Amino acid sequence: MEIIIGHSHRHALAFASRRSHPFLKNCLLLKRLPISSISAYNKSSNASNNPNNSHNATLNLSSLDEKPSSIKRVKVFNPAKLRPLTRSPLTKDKPPELKRDLKIDDSLFSAKTFAELGLPPLLINRLEKAGLTVPTEVQSTAIPTISQNHDVVIQSYTGSGKTLAYLLPILSEIGPLKKLEGEEKEAFDKKQGVEAVIVAPSRELGMQIVREVEKLLGPEDKRLVQQLVGGANRSRQEEALKKNRPLIVVGTPGRLAEISAAGKLHTHTCRFLVLDEVDQLLSFNYREDMHRILEHVGRRRSGSSRSGDILGPVAKRSERQTILVSATVPFSVVRAARSWGQDPVLVRAKSVVSLDSLGSGPGPGSLPDIASSNAVTQGTIDSLPPSLEHYYSLSKHQHKVDTIRKCVHALDAKTVIVFMNNTRPIKDVVHKLEARGMKAAELHGDLGKLTRSTILKKLKNGEIRVLVTNELSARGLDVPECDLVVNLDMPTDSVHYAHRAGRTGRLGRKGSVLSICEEREVFIVKKLRRQLGVGIKPCEFKEGKMLIQKEENVE
Numbered sequence: 001m002e003i004i005i006g007h008s009h010r011h012a013l014a015f016a017s018r019r020s021h022p023f024l025k026n027c028l029l030l031k032r033l034p035i036s037s038i039s040a041y042n043k044s045s046n047a048s049n050n051p052n053n054s055h056n057a058t059l060n061l062s063s064l065d066e067k068p069s070s071i072k073r074v075k076v077f078n079p080a081k082l083r084p085l086t087r088s089p090l091t092k093d094k095p096p097e098l099k100r101d102l103k104i105d106d107s108l109f110s111a112k113t114f115a116e117l118g119l120p121p122l123l124i125n126r127l128e129k130a131g132l133t134v135p136t137e138v139q140s141t142a143i144p145t146i147s148q149n150h151d152v153v154i155q156s157y158t159g160s161g162k163t164l165a166y167l168l169p170i171l172s173e174i175g176p177l178k179k180l181e182g183e184e185k186e187a188f189d190k191k192q193g194v195e196a197v198i199v200a201p202s203r204e205l206g207m208q209i210v211r212e213v214e215k216l217l218g219p220e221d222k223r224l225v226q227q228l229v230g231g232a233n234r235s236r237q238e239e240a241l242k243k244n245r246p247l248i249v250v251g252t253p254g255r256l257a258e259i260s261a262a263g264k265l266h267t268h269t270c271r272f273l274v275l276d277e278v279d280q281l282l283s284f285n286y287r288e289d290m291h292r293i294l295e296h297v298g299r300r301r302s303g304s305s306r307s308g309d310i311l312g313p314v315a316k317r318s319e320r321q322t323i324l325v326s327a328t329v330p331f332s333v334v335r336a337a338r339s340w341g342q343d344p345v346l347v348r349a350k351s352v353v354s355l356d357s358l359g360s361g362p363g364p365g366s367l368p369d370i371a372s373s374n375a376v377t378q379g380t381i382d383s384l385p386p387s388l389e390h391y392y393s394l395s396k397h398q399h400k401v402d403t404i405r406k407c408v409h410a411l412d413a414k415t416v417i418v419f420m421n422n423t424r425p426i427k428d429v430v431h432k433l434e435a436r437g438m439k440a441a442e443l444h445g446d447l448g449k450l451t452r453s454t455i456l457k458k459l460k461n462g463e464i465r466v467l468v469t470n471e472l473s474a475r476g477l478d479v480p481e482c483d484l485v486v487n488l489d490m491p492t493d494s495v496h497y498a499h500r501a502g503r504t505g506r507l508g509r510k511g512s513v514l515s516i517c518e519e520r521e522v523f524i525v526k527k528l529r530r531q532l533g534v535g536i537k538p539c540e541f542k543e544g545k546m547l548i549q550k551e552e553n554v555e
């Protein structure tokens, strides 16, 4: 069985890698999954999202799942039933191929190994060396879908492995880990130019992605990925681009746009554009830089401009594959995906939905698997890991730091991330924590790149127990050791809550989130509960213990 699956999928990869297909209409096989089957796969995570659920949920990759509380009838694809999307040729010298239907066994829907997903042997070998053998559910769904050339939006909760969900199909197609034979090998050796651009909103996230790629490429080939993040020396980055001729660049919007505008980064023949934390990249701050990136990456010829999307007129590109990623997918992302991509699909754990089947804004019949209409508006459906426990504790402003100390001791938390809304008071909180005998450090945008990475290293290796930070650290930061997140200031909305909370409970690990609020802020907790569909239990700390109170009804 495995051989048959691997064989057919390798055909798919070989087929997809050429991308030299004549124009044929996208031939997605629409499949309406029986509602019962969708409900069945969701049951486990529904249970785990129950506020009364055990805190001791164990790490189980195959149990990482989605958790809709109500199901809408929408067109749902099984990635195993998708056929490759045909695109216009990237390179003129590659002959067109005949269209081939792809049949992948349904078992890919919940693949138990990376081999089942048709990844090249060398890449599987590297994954094994890194201790990665079982794909997460979102990886099982995203890898075959991306390998079949689809433009995708990947939505899955924080810490569910979205980074590898897009990196693995990219590395299967480009670079030294893809299956290379004869002429292809020669072509790769001569290959020049960037083939994948990955955009991330923060330096930390950018560097984290670079490290992940480097780990897979290995010491010999790690020069094939280049970081282009802000805060680092630009001319050194430009020199490295010239010298190393990387295949993959990972950067922050400002630096990528800057180097591209200076004519030092050529991305016109680029095949993949990934926007990680896409909903944040759509914010006004990044508007100009993102516009430049979207206009230039994968541009082989001028396309027809479309107006009306969030970044203004952006040419629709058929040559590059666009991959948008986040735990929170508001409608702005759905609209952007439609505008920038070709028949994009929404990939979630165990489901692939055509974005064309969704509405264009909040309301009935729009996004599938709607937990609540608020969640649709905010894009926070299924954004939180099921293994998290959420609490809040009432505290006067002047006692808040003391509440952190009590909570850390009561839960015996080893690695803690404390979030504040402003940068200025962070230092003061660090001093207060240190005065209470806790090793603490600050992390925010006013610190240099080197200081920031040193602090993160110390947090990961246990030299620092409490990191006090702001929104900078809320997105994408992967500190698997983090077992407690504290909101010292309440987040501004459920999206911010979801990303902050997601710094703990990574990949099914247990984790707790404590929001410390004043009496007048309790209404925010109630709102968050409604919007996120999770229980946030009131608690207090006495004699070194956390006392969980009875949860009031959510209005």
Ligand SMILES: Nc1ncnc2c1ncn2[C@@H]1O[C@H](COP(=O)(O)OP(=O)(O)OP(=O)(O)O)[C@@H](O)[C@H]1O
Binding pocket: 131, 132, 133, 134, 135, 136, 139, 156, 157, 158, 159, 160, 161, 162, 163, 164, 326, 327, 475, 476, 477, 478, 480, 502, 506, 507
């Ligand atoms: N198949 C796997 N097996 C074991 N560990 C994995 C696997 N895939 C990813 N991981 C690990 O899980 C952790 C979380 O992954 P990742 O950072 O990609 O999550 P994410 O979904 O992107 O989270 P966020 O939404 O917060 O950005 C990382 O430490 C990563 O190395």
